Amino acid sequence: MKIDFANLNRAYALHKEEFDSAMSEVVRASNFIMGKAMYDLEETLSRYVGVKHCISCASGTDALLLALMALDIKQGDEVITTPFTFFATAEVIALCGATPVFVDIDLSDYNIDIQKIESAITPQTKAIMPVSLYGQMADMPALLALAKKHGLKVIEDAAQSFGATYSGQKSGSYRDVGCTSFFPAKPLGCFGDGGAVFTDDDLLAEKLRSLRVHGQTGRYIHKYVGIGGRLDTIQATVLNVKMKYYESDIKGRRRLADYYNRHIESSKVIKPFEKPSYTSVWAQYTLRIDPSQRDDFQAYLTSRGIPTAIHYPKPMHLQECFQGVLAYREGDFPIAERVAKEVISLPMNPYFTEEEKAYIVEAVNGF
Numbered sequence: 001m002k003i004d005f006a007n008l009n010r011a012y013a014l015h016k017e018e019f020d021s022a023m024s025e026v027v028r029a030s031n032f033i034m035g036k037a038m039y040d041l042e043e044t045l046s047r048y049v050g051v052k053h054c055i056s057c058a059s060g061t062d063a064l065l066l067a068l069m070a071l072d073i074k075q076g077d078e079v080i081t082t083p084f085t086f087f088a089t090a091e092v093i094a095l096c097g098a099t100p101v102f103v104d105i106d107l108s109d110y111n112i113d114i115q116k117i118e119s120a121i122t123p124q125t126k127a128i129m130p131v132s133l134y135g136q137m138a139d140m141p142a143l144l145a146l147a148k149k150h151g152l153k154v155i156e157d158a159a160q161s162f163g164a165t166y167s168g169q170k171s172g173s174y175r176d177v178g179c180t181s182f183f184p185a186k187p188l189g190c191f192g193d194g195g196a197v198f199t200d201d202d203l204l205a206e207k208l209r210s211l212r213v214h215g216q217t218g219r220y221i222h223k224y225v226g227i228g229g230r231l232d233t234i235q236a237t238v239l240n241v242k243m244k245y246y247e248s249d250i251k252g253r254r255r256l257a258d259y260y261n262r263h264i265e266s267s268k269v270i271k272p273f274e275k276p277s278y279t280s281v282w283a284q285y286t287l288r289i290d291p292s293q294r295d296d297f298q299a300y301l302t303s304r305g306i307p308t309a310i311h312y313p314k315p316m317h318l319q320e321c322f323q324g325v326l327a328y329r330e331g332d333f334p335i336a337e338r339v340a341k342e343v344i345s346l347p348m349n350p351y352f353t354e355e356e357k358a359y360i361v362e363a364v365n366g367f
């Protein structure tokens with residue numbers, strides 16, 4: 001059997017007519033930039049997340065960058081984040097001229113360890129940027145309380161967690177800003193690059209909308225130095241179609257995670273943990289295995305037609321670009337370093353047949 005990791009083709013085929021006609025309509029109207037579909041999408045997304053403002057943009061990376069720019073994060077500032085994430089999280093902090101300050105992760109959910117944040121706070125610290133890794137938020141109440149105590153901004157990197165909740169409250173809706181990505185393989189993916197920023201703050205929203213279009217406040221009038229970071233109307237129209245089915249997609253992902261949780265019995269692997277009161281959207285279903293066995297496990301699954309992925313093999317503080325720039329070395333974040341050697345993600349999407357699910361689980365248990 002040949003298993004597809006994300007089944008993007010099935011996602012398209014399932015609603016092909018709707019996607020095709022929505023995209024044709026944009027082409028027909030030739031309203032490619034900031035067309036009506038983009039404003040419709042922002043309305044739908046802000047209602048879904050439960051915040052006043054959604055500012056769509058060109059990617060998840062741009063969403064994070066816009067958030068930092070809007071909060072005036074600049075050279076000399078420090079932003080606390082996790083070393084165990086996709087590179088963009090740390091990248092945007094450095095792009096703003098600020099310094100990423102890493103704090104080790106919690107072994108239970110692989111998110112930033114809130115207990116360890118306080119000792120990393122200095123007079124230069126301006127913000128905390130938690131990443132809701134694999135689709136599940138960090139301990140948000142504790143994180144928000146800490147940020148409030150120290151007067152720090154919070155920017156949630158919700159690139160993997162759109163639709164996730166804590167006590168019913170959606171990821172992306174937490175103060176000050178939430179940022180998500182619509183990269184095709186994310187839980188809510190478009191047909192290219194896309195992203196969005198969420199906030200309840202009217203002034204911040206106005207600034208974000210301006211920064212997205214070169215910091216402009218009127219035609220050819222530039223109040224800020226911004227970026228060219230708009231979402232294409234075509235991507236917005238694709239997302240408008242996808243949003244109709246998104247709750248059902250999340251249910252499908254959660255069903256698959258539940259199936260994996262119940263049926264994976266191999267004593268060789270450690271399964272992911274969903275915290276009480278939190279729901280994950282399972283951007284990834286990520287196991288851990290002894291580092292000495294990971295390559296063999298991956299090769300074994302590949303030989304059975306089951307693709308896997310390593311999210312992520314190298315923590316941020318050990319990346320080449322930060323060597324000699326940030327004063328970190330191997331051993332600084334033992335949990336992140338250990339987990340990076342142990343993780344392996346199984347295929348995850350809402351479109352598998354029962355037969356495919358059973359096939360994956362049997363293979364995992366047979367290793």
Ligand SMILES: *Cc1c(COP(=O)(O)O)cnc(C)c1O
Binds near residue numbers: 194
């Ligand atoms: C995907 C991702 C991003 C970047 O999103 P893009 O849309 O690819 O730019 C940022 N942070 C995390 C945690 C991600 O997974």
